[in-house]
Amino acid sequence: MRWSLCRQTHARLRKIVGALGFTHVDPSRIFCVRGYGSTSEAWARIWGLPTLWQQVLGIRPAYVVEIIEPEFSHLPRAEQDRVLIHELLHIPRTFSGAIRPHRTPAFRINRKTVERFYQRYLAGSRRARARPAAGLRLRRPRSTG
Numbered sequence: 001m002r003w004s005l006c007r008q009t010h011a012r013l014r015k016i017v018g019a020l021g022f023t024h025v026d027p028s029r030i031f032c033v034r035g036y037g038s039t040s041e042a043w044a045r046i047w048g049l050p051t052l053w054q055q056v057l058g059i060r061p062a063y064v065v066e067i068i069e070p071e072f073s074h075l076p077r078a079e080q081d082r083v084l085i086h087e088l089l090h091i092p093r094t095f096s097g098a099i100r101p102h103r104t105p106a107f108r109i110n111r112k113t114v115e116r117f118y119q120r121y122l123a124g125s126r127r128a129r130a131r132p133a134a135g136l137r138l139r140r141p142r143s144t145g
C-alpha cells in the first residue's frame with residue numbers, strides 16, 4: 001500500500017461537513033489520503049486514532065479518510081459524495097477518535113441513511129447557488145431537520 005495526502009478530497013469533505021451542519025466534526029483533524037494498491041473491496045475507509053495513542057502521544061483525536069484508487073475515481077461524482085458521507089457518518093458525535101459501527105440500536109449507516117443525508121446535502125448546495133452573491137454576505141447553507 002502507499003498513500004498520498006489528497007487536498008481535493010479534503011476540500012470536498014469540508015464542503016459536505018458545512019452543508020450538512022456536522023458541527024461535531026472538526027475538518028482540521030481529518031486527513032484525507034488516496035490509497036493505492038489495496039485489495040479491499042471498499043471505495044473508501046475511515047481510520048480513527050485510538051484513545052490510547054492520543055494519551056501516549058499527547059495529541060487530540062484525529063481521523064483519516066482514505067479513498068481507494070483507482071476504484072473511487074471510477075465512480076460517478078454523486079456516488080463519490082455518497083461514499084464520503086458514509087465515511088463521515090462513522091464519526092461519532094463525541095469526535096473521540098472512535099468509529100461508530102454500521103449498526104447500533106439508535107442509528108444505522110446504510111444506503112437509506114446515506115441517501116437521506118445526500119439529499120439534504122444537495123438541497124443545501126442548491127440553496128447556496130440560488131442565493132444572490134452581490135452585496136450579500138454569503139452564509140453556509142444550513143441543514144434542515
Ligand SMILES: [Zn+2]
Nearest residue numbers: 086090102109
Ligand atoms: Zn462503513
